[in-house]
Amino acid sequence: FKDIEALESVTLTDTVETLEEQAFSGCKALTEVKVPEGVTGIGSRAFYGCEAMRKLYLPGTLETIGSECFYGAASLKTVSYCGTADQWKKVTKEEGWNKNLPGTLARITNYDPQK
Numbered sequence: 001f002k003d004i005e006a007l008e009s010v011t012l013t014d015t016v017e018t019l020e021e022q023a024f025s026g027c028k029a030l031t032e033v034k035v036p037e038g039v040t041g042i043g044s045r046a047f048y049g050c051e052a053m054r055k056l057y058l059p060g061t062l063e064t065i066g067s068e069c070f071y072g073a074a075s076l077k078t079v080s081y082c083g084t085a086d087q088w089k090k091v092t093k094e095e096g097w098n099k100n101l102p103g104t105l106a107r108i109t110n111y112d113p114q115k
Contacts, residue, residue, distance in 0.1 A: 001027055008052075012036050019046045021066060028052060037061050037082065044094065047073050054078065060087055067094040074100075 001007060003026035010024075014036045021043035024030060030050045034057040035042070044066030047053060050073045060083030070076060081088055 003027070005029060012039075014038050017041075019043055021045060022048060025049055031055070033057070035059050035062070040064070042066055042069055044068060045071060049073075051075060056080070058082065060084075062091050064092040065094065065097045067096040068099050069097050071100045 001010065001024050002022050005026065005028045007024075007027045008029045008031055010030070010033060012033075012035065016036060016039055018041040019035065019039060023043060023046045024033070025045050025048040028049060028051045030047075031052050032055040033047070033053065037059040038061055039059050040061055041064040042058075042062070045068050046066060047056070047069055048071045050070075052075055053073050054075050055078045056070075056076065058079065058081045060081070062081075062083070
């Protein structure tokens with residue numbers, strides 16, 4: 001999906017296990033992504049330059065988040081995690097994973113993927 005500037009939304013199947021490095025990099029019109037359960041890793045700069053992204057939903061199966069994952073996602077307001085606080089603490093977050101997250105991002109919250 002890299003550099004598909006007009007991409008506004010995407011539905012990922014539950015067969016996806018990893019979002020590779022720069023998977024959505026440069027998708028400037030992308031507004032919301034629900035990463036499905038089963039995904040264990042998000043590569044570096046996966047959402048780099050996703051200027052319009054406002055919401056991101058992360059699965060409880062997540063184990064790693066790459067560096068500069070959200071760099072340039074200036075509109076990001078909500079990151080919701082489908083797991084417990086203890087699970088979140090165990091997620092390996094590479095140095096700079098949250099670099100350039102907007103100051104308007106209140107917090108990472110839990111969500112129910114069934115809703």
